Amino acid sequence: MTMPVTNVSKDPQAMTMTIVADFPVPVRRLWDAYADPRQLEKFWGPVGWPATFTRHDMYPGGESQYYMTGPDGERPAAWFEFIAVTEGQSFEVLDGFSKEDGSRDLESPVMRMVFAFEETTEGSRLVHTTHFNSAAELEQILEMGMEEGTLSAMSQIDAVVADLQSFAAGQAVTTQLIGEHQVRLSRVIRGTLDEVWKAHHDPELLRRWQLGPEGWTMPVCEVGTAVGETYRYEWEREGGQDRFGFTGTVLEIEAPHRSVTTEAMIGQEETATTNELTLTPVDGGTLLSLLVTYPDAALRETILATGMADGMETSYARLESEVLSG
Structure with missing residues (x-):
């Protein structure tokens, strides 16, 4: 030892x-x-x-x-x-x-x-x-x-x-199951603390990067920036097909470090999660940690099986290349 x-x-x-x-x-x-x-x-x-x-x-x-x-x-x-x-x-x-x-x-x-x-x-x-x-x-x-x-x-x-690679900038979103109904998703984003915070709370910037796979747009982007405010995000394929969205309420917010919100798919509010976003400066950029608490383990498994982490990685890669790089 x-x-x-x-x-x-x-x-x-x-x-x-x-x-x-x-x-x-x-x-x-x-x-x-x-x-x-x-x-x-x-x-x-x-x-x-x-x-x-x-x-x-x-x-x-x-x-x-x-x-x-x-x-x-x-x-x-x-x-x-x-x-x-x-x-x-x-x-x-x-x-x-x-x-x-x-x-x-x-x-x-x-x-x-x-x-x-x-x-x-x-x-x-x-x-x-x-x-x-x-x-x-x-x-x-x-x-x-x-x-x-x-x-x-x-x-x-x-x-x-001694592990210089696993936690460095340039690595894809990592997923860690915590307890029975939580998951932590983490990634180092190549950008300053203030830049990454603004990218998550400025509607014009969000519409540029938080899109998931290619071919989707974000026609509705209503951001909550104070405790008690609600937010609403909606996406659709180019051409107006397959529209869906999420809504929730801001529970805590302390810019540019931490925000806590509820999140539910529109029309399925009974399956709301609690999302805790924390941003921390590290070598190479800003560590983003998102702790999601689900109502139960079954819903956690169902959501993760949809490729949630892959979709987030696509969006974060776009954030780096199309928003923060310039």
Whole structure:
């Protein structure tokens, strides 16, 4: 097992534990491993306890929600709240446990963690400092196995950052099933955060790229840009055949990072999904993560079987080539 950790220090007076680890990759590569939930899942949990992130909003005020799955099926859950983010250099979060219903367990310890990324002659260094509320809490958390668990988790980072291809720009939409009725679709779009956000919320731009296969047009494009507003998109083949569309309501929106909407095919509103769109700057562009929650597993399977991911890939490729390239 590779162990990049070079130093662990505990200071009861300062109520901190600091872990220093070195990696033979550029700072940006290491940063992106923490910014991309697909990669973070591969090393956030200790060996044998893989993590699943159902939310990961890496911007000030953003949240992350995740659970780890133990060898016997246990699923302890936790959350982050991002206090500060300086892209490529550092981020700071509050870190706590979640209750079974997903809400924050504020009766358990809530720690403050700072992750600082530095360039070295050999690559990059991560300085991970956890701040506790008291010396007693530090001792309590250490007795729970936090140090061993963190070191076990970090032993997996080298393998993740060595993979230079799977998460790079230019890869097609990836699909990951989460739980029984969710799916996460991800892709790095070659464009800035603001450009990709605008392309998803400007009707003129949407009509140019969100078309799926060749031969379709978008005669109706009504965008919702505030909580409570509705949107309506309709497509048809050139010539006016096979018209269909989707409608929904904006539940949350925080430009240019995150939006949450409902979505239902027009005429089939009883099968509405909840779509959580998150945009995150990464090397080569902007990581788009779309978490879709379906009413049940059967509908998820039915929709994915229609070639949903392939249709999205066609549209995103058009977005890059016909909208963002110029």
